[in-house]
Amino acid sequence: MIPKISTEGKENNERNSTVRKNIQWARYMIALVITIFIFIMGLYVGGYSTNLKFESLYDLQNKIRSETMGTELQYLIAGDDPCTLVNMDLFTEEINKIGSRLTDMESQLGVDNKGVVSLKEYYHLLEIRHFLFMKKALQECKKKYGLVLYFYSNAGDCSDCKEQGYVLSYVNKKYPVFGTYSFDINIDNPAIRTLKRYYNITAVPSIVVNDRTYTGFQARDDLYREILGKDIPGRAEAKA
Amino acid sequence: MLMFRTLLVYIICFFGIYAAVLFFISFFDNKNMKTFNASRPEYEKLPLISLIIPVFNGEKALRKTILNALHLEYPKDKIEIIVVDDGSTDKSYKIAESFAKQGIKACRLGENLGKGAALNLGIKRSSGQLIANLDADSFLDRDALLKMAGFFENPHVMAVTPSVKIWGPKNIVQKIQFVEFLSTAIVRKVFSYLGGVPIISGASTLFRKDFFEKHGGFLENTLTEDVEMSLRIENKGYITESAMDVSVYTCGALTFRIFFSQRLRWFKGLIDSLMIHRDLFRPSKGNVAVMILPLSLLAIVLAMTATAYALVKFTQIAAQNFINFYLVGFDMSQWFDINFDVYSIDVGATMILPLVLILFSIILIYLCRKYSNERQRIVEPYLLFILSYWLIAAMCWASALIYKIAGKKIRWGNRHI
Numbered sequence: 001m002i003p004k005i006s007t008e009g010k011e012n013n014e015r016n017s018t019v020r021k022n023i024q025w026a027r028y029m030i031a032l033v034i035t036i037f038i039f040i041m042g043l044y045v046g047g048y049s050t051n052l053k054f055e056s057l058y059d060l061q062n063k064i065r066s067e068t069m070g071t072e073l074q075y076l077i078a079g080d081d082p083c084t085l086v087n088m089d090l091f092t093e094e095i096n097k098i099g100s101r102l103t104d105m106e107s108q109l110g111v112d113n114k115g116v117v118s119l120k121e122y123y124h125l126l127e128i129r130h131f132l133f134m135k136k137a138l139q140e141c142k143k144k145y146g147l148v149l150y151f152y153s154n155a156g157d158c159s160d161c162k163e164q165g166y167v168l169s170y171v172n173k174k175y176p177v178f179g180t181y182s183f184d185i186n187i188d189n190p191a192i193r194t195l196k197r198y199y200n201i202t203a204v205p206s207i208v209v210n211d212r213t214y215t216g217f218q219a220r221d222d223l224y225r226e227i228l229g230k231d232i233p234g235r236a237e238a239k240a
Numbered sequence: 241m242l243m244f245r246t247l248l249v250y251i252i253c254f255f256g257i258y259a260a261v262l263f264f265i266s267f268f269d270n271k272n273m274k275t276f277n278a279s280r281p282e283y284e285k286l287p288l289i290s291l292i293i294p295v296f297n298g299e300k301a302l303r304k305t306i307l308n309a310l311h312l313e314y315p316k317d318k319i320e321i322i323v324v325d326d327g328s329t330d331k332s333y334k335i336a337e338s339f340a341k342q343g344i345k346a347c348r349l350g351e352n353l354g355k356g357a358a359l360n361l362g363i364k365r366s367s368g369q370l371i372a373n374l375d376a377d378s379f380l381d382r383d384a385l386l387k388m389a390g391f392f393e394n395p396h397v398m399a400v401t402p403s404v405k406i407w408g409p410k411n412i413v414q415k416i417q418f419v420e421f422l423s424t425a426i427v428r429k430v431f432s433y434l435g436g437v438p439i440i441s442g443a444s445t446l447f448r449k450d451f452f453e454k455h456g457g458f459l460e461n462t463l464t465e466d467v468e469m470s471l472r473i474e475n476k477g478y479i480t481e482s483a484m485d486v487s488v489y490t491c492g493a494l495t496f497r498i499f500f501s502q503r504l505r506w507f508k509g510l511i512d513s514l515m516i517h518r519d520l521f522r523p524s525k526g527n528v529a530v531m532i533l534p535l536s537l538l539a540i541v542l543a544m545t546a547t548a549y550a551l552v553k554f555t556q557i558a559a560q561n562f563i564n565f566y567l568v569g570f571d572m573s574q575w576f577d578i579n580f581d582v583y584s585i586d587v588g589a590t591m592i593l594p595l596v597l598i599l600f601s602i603i604l605i606y607l608c609r610k611y612s613n614e615r616q617r618i619v620e621p622y623l624l625f626i627l628s629y630w631l632i633a634a635m636c637w638a639s640a641l642i643y644k645i646a647g648k649k650i651r652w653g654n655r656h657i
Contacts, residue, residue: 020412023527023530024527027266028262028531032258034265042596048590110587170571172575220569
């Protein structure tokens with residue numbers, strides 16, 4: 001309830017300038033204590049809700065891990081045609097969801113945030129596991145579907161990475177005939193180190209297409225050519 | 241960069257919340273609530289008021305302003321209305337003379353010397369114990385003088401200032417000013433409770449004539465004679481009261497250009513006036529020195545820092561988007577492919593604390609509206625204000641500082657100060 005204002009105002013005349021000029025330390029201290037309380041509450045609520053976000057991302061990653069393992073096992077056991085199981089669509093959608101959520105978390109909490117780094121490490125391991133399974137399955141089933149590995153850094157030491165990431169996801173959206181697995185080279189994990197060594201990743205941005213490594217920024221048209229082995233439809237005719 | 245952003249958000253929120261809490265506990269202090277209004281003096285005790293209307297090329301609104309002054313609820317034998325023409329080249333003076341039968345006194349300065357000089361001439365010609373000024377494009381609540389006069393029963397009170405408001409805000413600039421002006425109502429009231437400097441309203445304020453006789457009239461070579469007068473009253477150890485429930489309505493700046501140049505003049509005028517009355521920063525001056533001035537200056541510095549950061553960030557994002565757009569051959573098709581993920585909403589402390597601050601600002605505006613008896617619509621103007629004002633104010637402050645440091649003069653009327 002908002003207090004009612006007196007319309008009498010007789011006490012106004014009792015005040016004098018001396019009272020007004022006294023420094024009101026008590027009032028300032030009370031305001032400070034209340035502010036500190038509100039501020040700490042704000043920090044606590046903020047921290048709590050961020051933790052909830054982390055937890056939901058962990059849950060999503062666990063779900064993907066189970067799905068990936070399930071598909072792998074299905075592939076091994078399958079009596080009919082195991083190749084019908086090799087479907088990239090569902091995985092791509094979910095892995096992209098985690099990827100973009102991790103990017104949001106990074107921009108909100110910073111690339112050095114321990115929670116983000118730990119989630120990202122787990123995410124990269126899921127990617128490697130799925131990549132290896134897909135690579136093997138695609139070869140065995142002789143399916144035509146490109147697999148692209150993208151290595152980047154967002155520690156401020158890669159000026160082209162933002163642009164490369166954007167162009168790659170643009171091409172992927174425009175021509176969804178390949179799957180992209182992105183790796184932050186600053187995540188320190190034995191599996192990622194091995195992957196980097198295997199594909200000879202020495203600088204960022206680097207892109208691996210069909211086991212061939214391209215270092216440095218790759219423009220839109222080059223990417224398309226490297227991944228699909230031909231020019232963008234319509235472009236070749238225009239050139240001719 | 242992220243650390244800087246987080247730190248900046250925390251500092252702004254901490255001091256913003258602190259100021260809001262201080263405002264709440266001061267406004268709702270029991271003692272203060274009892275003295276919100278002044279008692280109305282009995283008829284015999286009502287002082288003679290001289291209402292001065294300075295005008296410079298204000299023929300469009302002057303007639304309405306004079307009519308408003310004539311219809312004020314105050315005994316006719318206890319009010320004199322003086323229109324001072326500040327060297328107008330239009331029909332302002334003729335309009336003022338045409339009201340001679342209704343008792344309006346008209347006088348004029350030979351040339352345009354500014355509002356301060358016009359007011360001083362009016363004071364010289366006045367016979368009232370109290371002096372009220374009223375801008376030629378503004379009008380007062382009918383019972384304004386009756387409500388304000390009571391505050392002068394306290395002999396330490398030298399000025400009483402009403403709440404300044406925008407009448408019928410129509411365009412975006414007016415709507416932003418509507419909230420800007422309305423928000424100063426509670427600032428003035430709380431500052432008056434704390435014995436600080438409630439910067440008096442330039443559109444209309446009631447003064448004790450004794451003060452001018454003892455400490456001189458308005459400064460004539462300043463950009464903001466009202467601000468200088470507020471600080472002088474404070475510096476001399478007197479009180480300025482805020483009659484929050486009394487309104488003076490004005491139309492405000494009509495375009496962004498006028499709005500910007502007006503703020504530039506006000507802010508540079510404030511800097512000039514603070515330089516004149518720098519004594520006010522001495523701790524012996526009380527609350528004004530230890531809390532009100534430091535908190536106000538900190539708010540300005542933080543607003544400027546936040547604006548500078550936002551502009552740098554905005555430029556970076558715009559440049560990055562342009563580069564990306566270029567790299568995909570200016571293909572616009574992906575612009576329409578928007579997949580909004582609720583998860584992307586930041587729910588951390590850097591989002592929660594600003595929300596608390598915005599909530600407090602809404603409560604403050606609500607209080608301003610309620611206690612200043614404002615009835616005009618507020619929601620849309622508030623949204624415009626909260627989205628843009630910090631940016632506009634910071635840019636005006638930065639410009640005022642540049643003008644001050646570079647020693648550049650600002651044109652006001654026909655003069656450069």
